[in-house]
Amino acid sequence: MNESSLSLVTRFVREALSERKTLAIVVASTVGSALANLASPYLLSVAIDRYILPGRYGKLGLIAALYLLTLVAQWFFMVLQTYYTEVFGQGVLRRLRSRLHEKVLSANLDFFKEKSAGDLVSRIINDTGVVNDVLVSGLLGGLGSLLSLVGVIVAMLILDLRLTLVTLTSVPLMVAVAYYFGGKMRKAHLEARTKIARISSVVEESVAGIETIRAFGKEGHVEKEFSEASRETIKAYLRVAVYMGLFWPLMNIASLLSVVVVIAYGGYLAHQGSVSIGVVVAFIQYAQRFRGPINEVVSLYDSLQSALAALERIYEVLDDELVEDYSGKTVEKLGGEIEFRNVWFEYEKGRPVLKGINLSISSGSRVALVGRTGAGKTTIANLIMRFYDPTEGSVLYDGTDGREISRKSLRMRIGYVPQETYLFPGTIMDNILIANPKASGDDVVRVCRELGVHDFIMRLPQGYETQAGEAGKLLSVGEKQLISLARAMLKDPDVIILDEALSSVDPKTERLVQDAMLKLMEGRTSIIIAHRLGITRFVDRVIVVEDGEIVEEGPPEALLERKGRFYRLYTSQLSGAEMD
Numbered sequence: 408m409n410e411s412s413l414s415l416v417t418r419f420v421r422e423a424l425s426e427r428k429t430l431a432i433v434v435a436s437t438v439g440s441a442l443a444n445l446a447s448p449y450l451l452s453v454a455i456d457r458y459i460l461p462g463r464y465g466k467l468g469l470i471a472a473l474y475l476l477t478l479v480a481q482w483f484f485m486v487l488q489t490y491y492t493e494v495f496g497q498g499v500l501r502r503l504r505s506r507l508h509e510k511v512l513s514a515n516l517d518f519f520k521e522k523s524a525g526d527l528v529s530r531i532i533n534d535t536g537v538v539n540d541v542l543v544s545g546l547l548g549g550l551g552s553l554l555s556l557v558g559v560i561v562a563m564l565i566l567d568l569r570l571t572l573v574t575l576t577s578v579p580l581m582v583a584v585a586y587y588f589g590g591k592m593r594k595a596h597l598e599a600r601t602k603i604a605r606i607s608s609v610v611e612e613s614v615a616g617i618e619t620i621r622a623f624g625k626e627g628h629v630e631k632e633f634s635e636a637s638r639e640t641i642k643a644y645l646r647v648a649v650y651m652g653l654f655w656p657l658m659n660i661a662s663l664l665s666v667v668v669v670i671a672y673g674g675y676l677a678h679q680g681s682v683s684i685g686v687v688v689a690f691i692q693y694a695q696r697f698r699g700p701i702n703e704v705v706s707l708y709d710s711l712q713s714a715l716a717a718l719e720r721i722y723e724v725l726d727d728e729l730v731e732d733y734s735g736k737t738v739e740k741l742g743g744e745i746e747f748r749n750v751w752f753e754y755e756k757g758r759p760v761l762k763g764i765n766l767s768i769s770s771g772s773r774v775a776l777v778g779r780t781g782a783g784k785t786t787i788a789n790l791i792m793r794f795y796d797p798t799e800g801s802v803l804y805d806g807t808d809g810r811e812i813s814r815k816s817l818r819m820r821i822g823y824v825p826q827e828t829y830l831f832p833g834t835i836m837d838n839i840l841i842a843n844p845k846a847s848g849d850d851v852v853r854v855c856r857e858l859g860v861h862d863f864i865m866r867l868p869q870g871y872e873t874q875a876g877e878a879g880k881l882l883s884v885g886e887k888q889l890i891s892l893a894r895a896m897l898k899d900p901d902v903i904i905l906d907e908a909l910s911s912v913d914p915k916t917e918r919l920v921q922d923a924m925l926k927l928m929e930g931r932t933s934i935i936i937a938h939r940l941g942i943t944r945f946v947d948r949v950i951v952v953e954d955g956e957i958v959e960e961g962p963p964e965a966l967l968e969r970k971g972r973f974y975r976l977y978t979s980q981l982s983g984a985e986m987d
């Protein structure tokens with residue numbers, strides 16, 4: 408283990424030690440179980456030497472009772488140890504997972520550029536699981552095993568040095584078997600799990616992409632992929648079976664070799680009268696108590712590398728400094744005036760996406776951002792939401808630099824309707840209530856009626872109580888956006904940002920969405936990212952963005968008359984040319 412691995416483990420152990428009480432129970436029961444484990448062979452030797460062989464049967468009952476007691480104690484301590492190790496491990500796991508999850512929730516958006524959802528899920532679920540298995544259950548179990556090994560050796564040494572030495576001769580063999588075959592068995596297990604994951608991803612892909620598969624007639628191809636993954640899984644499991652079949656019998660043989668040696672040598676010594684029969688019997692029992700602990704210690708060593716890698720991935724997330732800064736003053740209300748003052752912005756260093764934007768949006772006005780795809784419209788909206796701060800220049804809200812205002816309070820006053828609506832698990836009602844937990848069901852219905860969304864929600868199988876998952880499949884992009892509009896309305900914000908999705912909406916829904924948008928915009932500073940330029944007839948001002956710069960701005964009619972950039976975009980869209 409190198410220095411950095413050692414510091415990782417020390418840090419983890421320091422953090423894990425917070426549950427001292429549970430840990431104390433685990434340690435006490437581990438010691439108790441190890442002692443009880445040692446006591447039974449010793450009692451057996453006493454029973455044979457002092458009572459059975461001399462024919463003193465009077466006290467044999469007491470020894471038998473004591474023997475039984477050690478077995479009960481072993482059972483009791485094992486139960487305690489197993490249960491409290493789990494309690495301790497689950498406690499550590501829960502804390503680690505919540506810290507990771509909190510980190511994800513508090514991270515800023517740059518954080519998510521480097522880490523995909525799958526990667527984060529794997530760190531929060533799998534890596535913490537590995538850490539728990541190896542570094543908590545594994546280490547505690549390994550500690551118990553080491554204690555048992557040392558205890559057995561000490562007990563043997565107390566009884567007889569010569570027999571101890573011959574008993575230990577098979578230990579290297581056991582270590583070798585545990586290391587070689589045990590290692591192969593664990594690798595085969597891991598491979599089998601990877602193959603199963605492959606099958607599930609084939610199924611997932613074929614369900615998610617069923618339409619594309621059908622459209623391209625690729626059913627056969629997917630089927631072949633599936634049966635190949637199945638075949639490989641079977642192969643992997645058969646390999647596991649082979650190694651399992653080899654491993655334990657080999658461990659038993661190695662351990663029985665000691666027993667044979669003890670019987671032969673111990674028998675000879677007993678015959679000479681230098682050890683008692685009872686001691687030989689005790690050694691036969693001790694000789695068989697090596698294989699479990701040796702296997703556990705070796706397998707722990709084996710899995711330590713993967714646990715360290717998992718721990719490293721966990722700490723990498725926990726130590727990430729890309730967190731959202733929620734400091735700044737709280738605003739209860741926004742006047743609705745927004746100004747971009749020489750704003751430059753880059754997602755990646757050296758690649759500016761906004762280049763010196765100067766833009767003033769007066770309170771209560773309606774502005775449309777238009778431009779080709781990739782021009783920077785969404786980025787402007789992202790900066791207003793303070794998902795990011797400008798690389799240079801500032802965004803001002805009623806004359807105050809956004810950096811001085813708390814992000815949370817700012818976002819409370821801005822309604823954002825993104826192009827794609829995310830529906831959380833739960834009902835449609837829950838999904839709208841998210842915007843304002845203080846609102847009631849009646850408020851939701853009122854807002855939906857106001858926006859003209861109520862009738863279409865009522866047409867869903869269970870109306871407002873329809874589950875989002877089911878609704879998600881039934882709803883079109885535009886219909887989902889209507890739910891998003893209702894959400895925004897319920898929040899009753901001072902500023903509204905709409906990324907309209909009308910380009911992918913049928914004419915009937917388009918009408919509904921457009922009317923709902925106009926309703927929502929009433930009396931609020933509104934910024935529309937317009938893909939369908941028809942909507943610009945409802946705004947006061949159009950801002951044409953091109954390659955991160957504002958190239959034209961003014962009232963829509965004036966711009967159309969001027970026959971400049973906006974006019975060209977407008978007419979090219981009317982003539983059916985692709986804009987997005």
Ligand SMILES: Nc1ncnc2c1ncn2[C@@H]1O[C@H](COP(=O)(O)OP(=O)(O)OP(=O)(O)O)[C@@H](O)[C@H]1O
Nearest residue numbers: 520754755760778779780781782783784785786787
């Ligand atoms: N998270 C990001 N990381 C890096 N680059 C990004 C990121 N988001 C957007 N960009 C880049 O910034 C530029 C502007 O993107 P933006 O989404 O603001 O354009 P847009 O005008 O809204 O386009 P669209 O109409 O397609 O939504 C594009 O070149 C895009 O590739």
